[in-house]
Amino acid sequence: MPLVQLIYYRSTTSTHSSQNNDLKTIHQVANTSNKKLGVSGILLFNTSYYLQALEGPREKVNDLYFKILKDPRHKDCRLMSFTDISTRDFGDWGMAWANEALIKTELYTTYCGSSQLIPEKLNASNARNLLCEFAELARAQKNKI
Numbered sequence: 001m002p003l004v005q006l007i008y009y010r011s012t013t014s015t016h017s018s019q020n021n022d023l024k025t026i027h028q029v030a031n032t033s034n035k036k037l038g039v040s041g042i043l044l045f046n047t048s049y050y051l052q053a054l055e056g057p058r059e060k061v062n063d064l065y066f067k068i069l070k071d072p073r074h075k076d077c078r079l080m081s082f083t084d085i086s087t088r089d090f091g092d093w094g095m096a097w098a099n100e101a102l103i104k105t106e107l108y109t110t111y112c113g114s115s116q117l118i119p120e121k122l123n124a125s126n127a128r129n130l131l132c133e134f135a136e137l138a139r140a141q142k143n144k145i
């Protein structure tokens with residue numbers, strides 16, 4: 001089956017403290033479940049947005065995206081890209097998340113023109129590059145979660 005990569009962003013509906021709890025739950029569920037599906041990915045977040053890449057077999061990624069769309073913990077999901085790939089960018093993880101300690105505001109300035117993550121300012125290729133740069137930082141810090 002063809003391998004694809006899907007990137008989307010959404011606004012979070014959570015308050016700051018409930019977002020932390022949500023993230024723990026999402027991470028536990030996603031990491032285990034994604035690995036079973038052969039899906040890998042990365043999730044970048046701040047208090048306003050999630051930016052996530054999912055990659056794996058086309059049907060699995062498609063089904064997972066439609067499941068995530070129904071999740072009440074976010075609103076206004078926006079699909080940025082759905083592309084065939086020959087190799088994975090985030091194959092080390094079922095689902096990695098880029099935590100606060102890794103966040104370098106210079107990267108946001110480069111890609112979003114702001115010190116904050118603002119996905120509306122990213123085109124698909126910049127979104128992928130930004131996520132790849134965070135993955136590199138995570139690898140460098142052995143942040144395999």
Ligand SMILES: Cc1cc2nc3c(=O)[nH]c(=O)nc-3n(C[C@H](O)[C@H](O)[C@H](O)COP(=O)(O)O)c2cc1C
Pocket residue numbers: 026029030031033034041043050052054064067068069070071073074095
């Ligand atoms: C920002 C965000 C990202 C998510 N990412 C994943 C993911 O990568 N994999 C996954 O299985 N669930 C993910 N979820 C959780 C799903 O929406 C869903 O709650 C979970 O898969 C459990 O679904 P189930 O109760 O139908 O089994 C995510 C939820 C949010 C809010």
